[in-house]
Amino acid sequence: MSRVPLDLKSTINLPQTDFSMKANLAHNEPKMLAHWEELRLYERIRESSQGRPTWILHDGPPYANGPIHLGHALNKCLKDFIVKSKTMAGFDSPYVPGWDCHGLPIEIKVDQKLGGKKLKMRPSDVRLECRKYAEKFLELQREQFKRIGVFGRWDKPYSTMTPQYESVVLDTFYSFYEHGFVYKGLRAVYWCLHDETALAEAEVEYENHTSPTVWVKYALADDPAKIDAALAGKKASTIIWTTTPWTLPASMAVAFNPDEEYVAVPNSDSPDEVYIVAARLAERVQQDVKNTLHLDPGAAVARFPGRQLERLNFQHPFLERKVLGVLADYVTMDTGTGVVHTAPSHGQEDFVTGVKYGLDATSNVDGKGILRNGLPEYDGLTVWKANAPIIELLQKRGVLLHTEKIEHSYPHCWRCHNPVIFRATEQWFISMETPMPDGKGGTLRSRTLEAIKKVKWDPAWGEERISNMIATRPDWCISRQRIWGVPIAVFLCEGCGKPLNDPAINRKVVGLFAKSGADAWYTPEADTLLPAGTLCPHCSGTKFKKEMDIIDVWFESGSSHAAVLGHEPNLPWPADLYTEGGDQHRGWFHSSLLCAMGTRGEAPYRMVATSGWTLDEQGRAMSKSLGNVVDPVDIAGRLGGEIVRLWVASVDFREDVTCSEHLMQRVAENYRKIRNTFRYILGNLHGFDPEKNAVAFADLESIDQYMLRQTCALAADIRRWYDEFEFHKIYQRVNHFCVVELSAFYFDVLKDRLYTYAPNAKGRRAAQTTIWHIGNALARLLAPITSFTSDEFWRYLPGSAARGASVHVTQFPSFGDILGADVPLEDTKQKEDWTTLHAVRDEVLKALEEARTQKLIGGGLEAKVTVSAADPVYSVLKRYEPQLRYLFIVSAATLTQEAQAGGGIKVEVGKADGQKCERCWNYSTHVGEDAIYPTVCERCSAVLKEIEGR
RNA sequence: GCAGGAUUGGCUCGAAGGUCGAGCCCGCGGUCGAUAACCGCGAGGCGUUGGUUCGAUUCCAACAUCCUGCACCA
The missing domain is CATH 3.30.2320 (hypothetical protein PF0899 fold)
Structure with a gap:
């Protein structure tokens, strides 16, 4: 009896799977996201993690003022890798994302939008506009973060503009306030006369400006012999140079560089007169003032270091006042005379010097820029108009040695483009030197420095960096003359101006904020909080007004730990980890640390990890004008969110990371390799049911056993690297595993067994059992990174339906999962055998290549x-x-x-x-x-x- | 200017006081039963200059370039 022969090709077990080779991620990922949404996957993960030890990454809030950029994507993906890997390692690791919503950039944007209308609007309406702006971008960023596969409590994030959050910020402020950390003091700030407002550094732009410059004689009021015996009996003076004559009424000191050499140069027309200027600038000064004064630097009477001049008294050029000789390192020898007129109320360095020498920093310039309390010649004029009469005055007094106009770079207001000035104003501060209230000793600064040592910093140099900053930082200026933020909700006595500090009233204000938000401070409702008959403890005044300055937004975000942690059982305080870009040593890490130290005496985090900056391929910062911006949203839309994630995993985030379209393409190539590995596995598992067809470890071929043990080694490495946040090592290792160990070796060798054996032959089932275990393990090990593809694979993997709806509710595979229970992990002999066989195989392949040639x-x-x-x-x-x-x-x-x-x-x-x-x-x-x-x-x-x- | 960090094939990374190494890219070839795939072979590198050392890409110092934060231009 003859048979009809089968078509031979049909008897070969070729791979068969619907897991497509082309990922088409841009199209398929949104479907996966919808599926996750439908599953309520994040909630399911929370439920299945209940009762496990917690591990808390507390999110640093991005600023809600634009679409996300690559730095955001890097940040959020890293956090997602960490949270997902901690979850799969057996922790309960919830993730509550947050947003920073108050602050200047939004207020300025809204200002620009509102234009002149703003001045006519009530503050609460301006705040509403700001809120709408922030909400818009919070929504946008939330969708963008979800799109790249970040899991979290997206429907209940934290935001710095909710009543709950605002009340916590205020409560944190009161805690500082009631413990005596807070004081009011003067500080020099940029001030725009036109807009009558303080400006942040970010609001200042340098533009060219023409200023009158003057060389002014300051006569020495003390005995010149104090400087050098050679000067006994001489009439000594010094010469200052300034581009802001209007600051001369505020001149309180003349600064010398302590380490530079100064000389006393005689006037050749009157040799008893000597002028003290820097030795290196004497020739230049001679030229500058030659029309009024004939200096003879060659005949210098004495030479001495600047430090000789400290605390000498000079005569103010036109006021009945002594001016103190002071020392300052910032006095340079590139311009002027080497002697700097110092007005503490009108310059940052001047102010600092003023504090050091106890000089008066009261500003006699009002908010409109008008000089007050001055001589009739200039009193009542704005600073710009006062220059000319002051120069005239100098002339009249015979102290003007020279004047000319110069064009130089000068700070301007970025909105109205008028030149700005420095002005000393009253601000709120947190003192770094206040003793800690908890009785454990130390000051805010010293205790913070101690706390830093207990935190783990990654990379380790972060510790030195933040320590340096804490050690050297000045007191924290926490007030801002702005609208969009949390007000410093303190009542001030209208009589003496002193603030009220009554804990009972403070608690009532916190309660009001918790109910109605900080907006309530801008309504009459807040006034009713003050009980009738409240008296000022300083002057017994009965009338009070509200402080309308707002708190520095860094104080706000620095309070996030208190707003988010410690209120729910699985969100305990402190956090296990904060991780942000390295710039946050001065920013959020810093302010969070101080906020926690001031209120709880402990750091809010156990560990801090920092990432580098995102740069282009040439190592340049990304900017629209350079056209080198890589937009993660765009990449997700074209190549897939998975590619963005994989890129993040591929780089060493601790250092600056580079990115470009080209690099993303490269990552996409590598992705295909991983995907094809998954596809090969699924294709060859067609018709395989692990329940029915699995082969026991002992019955596998030696190479199968060896590969499963290799998979265990892979799992061990990967799990360790997740713990150490070494994602780029995982990326490299997985790539190597897929390309070298699987594709080029095991899978290649396996084809004969998988394709040509009878479908149910033991050798083929052994191979399938092995690749099933490898795929199962690989999908889970990679799930924190390739969250989309691992889950897609999971849905195709035979038998996975019985093990949960998503790979993300599983845990990392144990060695027992991979090998089978009771199979020893190590088999040294087998490993050595295969090392040898590998080496021989390489030789054979080389010989084959030669024969081929x-x-x-x-x-x-x-x-x-x-x-x-x-x-x-x-x-x-x-x-x-x-x-x-x-x-x-x-x-x-x-x-x-x-x-x-x-x-x-x-x-x-x-x-x-x-x-x-x-x-x-x-x-x-x-x-x-x-x-x-x-x-x-x-x-x-x-x-x-x-x-x-x- | 101050503080911190970085520099390894074209790209991304890893290791180490003793001939550095991996994947990708590239070149050549094979295969045509993972096929917009797969396999093999090959080429290619330690920023510069000094120092310590028997030996330095590694340790040290200076320089250069780049990045981050801070300060400043009277």
């Missing part, structure tokens, strides 16, 4: 090889002899025991004997022996019999 063979199966080796290699090969041809993927491999020169092995390649089997493509001398299938080899003949049930 010589046109002896084409494909490897056209070849037979003979390997000659001596012990110990020989005996290893001998034990694996029947498998060698499959390992080398040739049609025959024979072995001879023979020592080689140099101790190596010899590989001889020849044309394979026999005919090519049409089915398995191996060459065999037995092709033609099967009557029904005359074109197949003896192995395939047997397989076909099995398939046909013969």
Whole structure:
């Protein structure tokens, strides 16, 4: 009875799967997101994590004023890797994202939008506009973060503009206030006369400006012999140079550089008169003032360091006042006379110097820029108009040595573009030197420095960095003359101006904020909080007004730990980790630390990790004008959110990271390799049911067992690297595993078994069991990074339906999961065998390549090889002899025991004997022996019999 | 100017006081049963200058370039 022969190709078990080779991520990821939403996946993860130890990453709030950029994506992906990996490592690790919503950038944007209208609007209406602006971008950023696969409590994030949050900020402020950390004091700030407002540094732009400059004589009021004996009996003066004559009424000191040499230069018309200027600038000064004064630097009477001039008294050029000689390092020798007129109320450095020497920093310039309390010549004029009469005045008093106009770079208001001035104003401060109220000793500064040591900083240099900053920072100026923020909700006595500090009233204000938000301060409702009959404790005044300054937004975000942590059982205080860009050592890490120290005496975090900056391929910062911006939203839309995630995983985030379109393409290439690994596994698991078809570890082939142990080694590395946040090592290692260990080695070798064996043959089932375990493990190990693809794979993996709806509710695989319970992890002998076999295989492949070059063979199966080796290699090969041809993927491999020169092995390649089997493509001398299938080899003949049930 | 960090094939990374290494890219070839895939072979590098050392890409110092934060231009 004759049979109709089967079509041979149909008897080959080719891979079969709907897991497409083309990911089409841009199209498919949104579907996966919808699926996750439908599953309520984040909530499910929370439920399944209940009761496990918590591990808290507290989110640093991005600023809600634009779409996300690559730095945001880096930040959020890193956090997502950490939270997901902690979750899969067995922790309850909730993630509450947050936003920073108050502050200047939004207020300025809204200002620009409102224009002149703002001045006519009530503050509460301006605040509403700001709120709408922030809300808009909070919404946008939330969707963008979700799009790149970040899991979190997106429907209940924290935001700095909610009543709850605002009340916590105020409560934190009161805690500082009631413990005596807070004081009011003067500080020099940028001031725009036109807009009558203080400006932040960010609001200042340098533009060219023409200023009158003057060289002014300050006569020494003390005995010049104090400086140098040679000056006894002389009439000594010094000369200052300034571009702001209007600040001269506020001149309180003249500054010298302590380490520079100064000289007393005689006036050649009147040799008893000497002028003290810097030695290095004497020639220049001579030229500058030559029209009024004939200095003779060559005839200097004395030379002395600047420090000799400290605390000497000089006569103010036109006021009845002494001016103190002071020392300052910032006095340079590139312009002027080496002597700097110092007005503490009108310059930042001047102010600092003023504090150091106890000088008066009261400003006699009002908010409109008008000089007050001055001489009739200039009193009542604005600073710009006062320059001319003051110069005239100097002339009249005979102290003007020279004047001219110069054009130089000068700070301007970025909105009205008028030149700005420095002005000392009253501000609120937190003192760094206040003793801690908890009785444990130390000051805010010293205790903070101690707390820093208990925190783990990654990279380690962060500790030194933040310590330096805390050690050297001035008191914290926490007030801002702005609207969009949390007000410093304090009542001030209208009589004496002193603030009220009554804890009972403070609590009532916190309660009001918790109910109605900080907006309430801008309504009459706040006034009713003050009980009738409240008296000022300082002057017994009965009338009070509200402080309308707002709190520095860094204080707000620095209070986030108190707003978010410690209120729910699985969100305990303090956080295990804060992680942001390295710029936050001065920003959020810094303010959070101080806020927590002042209120709780402890750091709000156990560990701080920092990431670098995102730069372009040439290492330049990204900017729209350079056109080198990589937009993560755009990448997600074209290449996939997974590619953004994988890029983040690929770089060492601790240093500055580079990115470009080109680099993203490269990452996409690598992604395809990982995807194809998953696809190969799924394709070859067609018809495999792990419940029914799995083969016990002991019955697997040696190579299968070896690969499962390799997978365990991979799992161990990956899990360690997740713990250490070394994601780029995971990326490299997984890439290597997929490309070298699987694709180029194991999967290649496996094809013969998977494709040509009978579907249910034990050897094939063993291979399937192995790749099933590898895929199962790999998907879970990679899930924190390739969250989309791992879950997609999970849905296709046979038997996974029984193990949960998503890979994200599983945990990392244990060695037992991979090998089977009770299988020992180590098998040293097996590992050594395979190390040897690997090395021999490499030699064989090289020999095959040579034979190919010589046109002896084409494909490897056209070849037979003979390997000659001596012990110990020989005996290893001998034990694996029947498998060698499959390992080398040739049609025959024979072995001879023979020592080689140099101790190596010899590989001889020849044309394979026999005919090519049409089915398995191996060459065999037995092709033609099967009557029904005359074109197949003896192995395939047997397989076909099995398939046909013969 | 001050503080901190970085510099390894074209790209991203890893390791180490003893010939550095991996993946990708690139070149050549194979395969045509993972096919917009797969396999093999090959080429290519330690910023500069000194010092310590038997030996330095590694440790030290200076320089250069780049990045971050801070300060400043009277």
